[in-house]
Amino acid sequence: MPATIQEIDTYAKQWIKEAGERIRTSFPKTLNITTKSNPNDLVTNIDQEIERFFIEKINERFPEHKILGEEGYGDSIEKLSGIVWIIDPIDGTMNFIHQQRNFAISVGIYENGTGKIGLIYDVVHDELYHVVKGEGVTMNGEKLPRLEERGVSESIVAMNAMWVIENRRLPRELLAPLVRDVRGTRSYGSAAMEMVYVASGRIDAYITPRLSPWDFAAGIIMIEELGGVATNLRGEPLDLLKENSVFVAKPGLHEEILRKYLKDGKW
Ligand code: IPD
Ligand code: CA
Ligand code: CA
Ligand code: CA
Known part of the structure; x- marks a missing residue:
């Protein structure tokens, strides 16, 4: 039987917290920094390790799910059928390298193209923003209010x-x-x-x-x-x-x- 959204969500929350802990423990260590498309397009060994961490976990627990990740260790995706995890292991790599803050792990989980679960983890502040479609958005468990109009x-x-x-x-x-x-x-x-x-x-x-x-x-x-x-x-x-x-x-x-x-x- 395919996993329910609730089951997927439980694992996603657990893994993103674990990934955050890995990033925090990397702070005292020397980063291995390389460039991608241009001299300011940076990537570190930690970006790569965190993406691989998610992929191993997802493949082991949910082998039928597909994964689209920035660092390219996931699948090459041409259509959004089934469950697709869309992962940025570190969003704000330049900040991660220069500031050790103002970056986050981002995980969006889509089912046949519809966004079902979203997690954004501000690792340094230990703030986990979370949504399950139809159930509201929380920050560390506290519900966020609906957005009001503003000029x-x-x-x-x-x-x-x-x-x-x-x-x-x-x-x-x-x-x-x-x-x-x-x-x-x-x-x-x-x-x-x-x-x-x-x-x-x-x-x-x-x-x-x-x-x-x-x-x-x-x-x-x-x-x-x-x-x-x-x-x-x-x-x-x-x-x-x-x-x-x-x-x-x-x-x-x-x-x-x-x-x-x-x-x-x-x-
Ligand atoms: C970047 C950040 C940045 C945005 C860039 C992204 P990365 O992501 O989100 O704010 O302006 O377009 O590529 O490479 O740090 O994951
Ligand atoms: Ca990048
Ligand atoms: Ca990014
Ligand atoms: Ca990134």
């Missing part, structure tokens, strides 16, 4: 400063007026953390020109569960099998930014 002028919006560079995916002539009109902007360097900050109301929106599925798979389940909206910059649904621009926000605010600043995606 642009009272909002804090997370965005990476790269927007000042000419970028076809995120034209600066669209973003400059938004930056002018919002209460404040922030940039934390971890998409998963930025997602849980939207879910927990610490910030009101997050806009970014390019993310991979493992950066947002868990976070969007939480935001949508709380009544927030997750799309690309044109207001279209996100595709979990490729890179996307990502725009998540409180209800109302998402519609206002899309209409007034992103011109309903007509650019």
Whole structure:
């Protein structure tokens, strides 16, 4: 008999906590740092070890499940049928290396393309954000309230400063007026953390020109569960099998930014 969502969830919570403990014990040790696509695209032995840790656990307990992981030890996935775990072993690797904070483990679990379980673990603060679709979002067991509407002028919006560079995916002539009109902007360097900050109301929106599925798979389940909206910059649904621009926000605010600043995606 296939495992229930509750069973999968119990293991996922246990494994993410165990993975967090492994990351914490790595702090005093010397990291092995290498680069991937460019000199600032960093990866460490810990990113790789944590991804392999999840894969071993999942393969052993749930051999029929598929795994999509950033570091490439999982399966090559062409469709989202069955149960698929989408894993970022360390989201915010640059912060992990330079700051030993502002990073998280992100695990999204999808069934036939629908997000069922999301876990984002802020290892340093020992804060586990968790959602089971339809059952609400919690932080260390405490329920998070639904997101309430808020206007642009009272909002804090997370965005990476790269927007000042000419970028076809995120034209600066669209973003400059938004930056002018919002209460404040922030940039934390971890998409998963930025997602849980939207879910927990610490910030009101997050806009970014390019993310991979493992950066947002868990976070969007939480935001949508709380009544927030997750799309690309044109207001279209996100595709979990490729890179996307990502725009998540409180209800109302998402519609206002899309209409007034992103011109309903007509650019
Ligand atoms: C990165 C972080 C960062 C975002 C990048 C991601 P990584 O993930 O989420 O905030 O701007 O696009 O690649 O590589 O640290 O897992
Ligand atoms: Ca990376
Ligand atoms: Ca990431
Ligand atoms: Ca990563």
